[in-house]
Amino acid sequence: xxxxxxxxxxxxxxxxxxxxxxxxxxxxxxxxxxxxxxxxxxxxxxxxxxxxxxxxxxxxxxxxxxxxxxxxxxxxxxxxxxxxxxxxxxxxxxxxxxxxxxxxxxxxxxxxxxxxxxxxxxxxxxxxxxxxxxxxxxxxxxxxxxxxxxxxxxxxxxxxxxxxxxxxxxxxxxxxxxxxxxxxxxxxxxxxxxxxxxxxxxxxxxxxxxxxxxxxxxxxxxxxxxxxxxxxxxxxxxxxxxxxxxxxxxxxxxxxxxxxxxxxxxxxxxxxx
Numbered sequence: 300x301x302x303x304x305x306x307x308x309x310x311x312x313x314x315x316x317x318x319x320x321x322x323x324x325x326x327x328x329x330x331x332x333x334x335x336x337x338x339x340x341x342x343x344x345x346x347x348x349x350x351x352x353x354x355x356x357x358x359x360x361x362x363x364x365x366x367x368x369x370x371x372x373x374x375x376x377x378x379x380x381x382x383x384x385x386x387x388x389x390x391x392x393x394x395x396x397x398x399x400x401x402x403x404x405x406x407x408x409x410x411x412x413x414x415x416x417x418x419x420x421x422x423x424x425x426x427x428x429x430x431x432x433x434x435x436x437x438x439x440x441x442x443x444x445x446x447x448x449x450x451x452x453x454x455x456x457x458x459x460x461x462x463x464x465x466x467x468x469x470x471x472x473x474x475x476x477x478x479x480x481x482x483x484x485x486x487x488x489x490x491x492x493x494x495x496x497x498x499x500x501x502x503x504x505x506x507x508x509x510x511x512x513x514x515x516x517x518x519x520x521x522x523x524x525x526x527x528x529x530x531x532x533x534x535x536x537x538x539x540x541x542x543x544x545x546x547x548x549x550x551x552x553x554x555x556x557x558x559x560x561x562x563x564x565x566x567x568x569x570x571x572x
Contacts, residue, residue, distance in 0.1 A: 302557045304376030308367045315363060318356055325349040338498065339473030340466040353457065360450055368443055381435040385547040385559035388433060395543045398536055399514025400445060401563060403429045404437040411510040423455050435562040442564070472498050497526025513537050513564060537565040 301309035320330040326349045327333045389405040410427045412420040428444035430437035470489045479486040502524040508517030514536030521530040540563050547559050
């Protein structure tokens with residue numbers, strides 16, 4: 300929005316982002332690149348204080364989102380700079396491999412959390428928003444609607460938080476807890492072997508993907524049964540989505556390119572492989 304006449308919303312969302320970083324800091328001690336999830340579980344259990352902070356944030360989330368949405372939807376400059384800009388047809392989007400909000404903005408109701416459910420998504424109640432326009436404005440509408448669905452998902456997940464272990468007990472595959480590493484010789488050996496020689500999966504190949512904020516994030520591994528994969532391929536959504544740029548900018552003005560790239564919402568660190 301900042302690049303097409305909506306600076307206020309940009310500043311307001313920075314305020315909300317800081318609140319989320321505070322939550323990250325309370326959970327893992329870091330505000331960025333948290334490394335909280337890992338092979339076999341979590342770094343440590345969720346404490347009561349971060350859970351309270353999340354619920355407090357959610358209590359104001361919908362009203363804050365509504366404020367931002369009203370500011371953008373009623374901003375004539377923003378609407379005129381995005382409506383009909385950078386359109387792409389459903390067929391072309393599928394041919395180029397678009398996924399996530401960029402594909403759903405073309406009317407395709409595809410979400411891996413619904414199409415191929417993993418974790419507990421099959422038990423959660425949420426919709427998969429779509430739009431028909433396939434343009435910059437449609438991509439914006441989809442993302443605004445998805446934030447409301449994310450709110451529903453997080454609320455349900457918090458209410459269903461189970462009690463119990465947060466680590467899988469597989470010493471040759473999962474890093475042991477640090478308190479055990481410092482007090483037990485067997486755990487120290489397992490920690491040394493995993494850190495220095497890696498996890499040794501069975502011989503074979505596997506591809507698994509999840510629905511990330513930018514689209515389908517997939518990992519392909521081919522294993523010879525050693526600590527390092529014989530081949531690995533990361534299917535990063537931003538890299539794929541950016542391949543649609545030559546199609547999206549056809550017939551557009553130079554000043555529209557900024558809005559079009561912003562509507563794809565790429566993370567360049569992910570795309571630059």
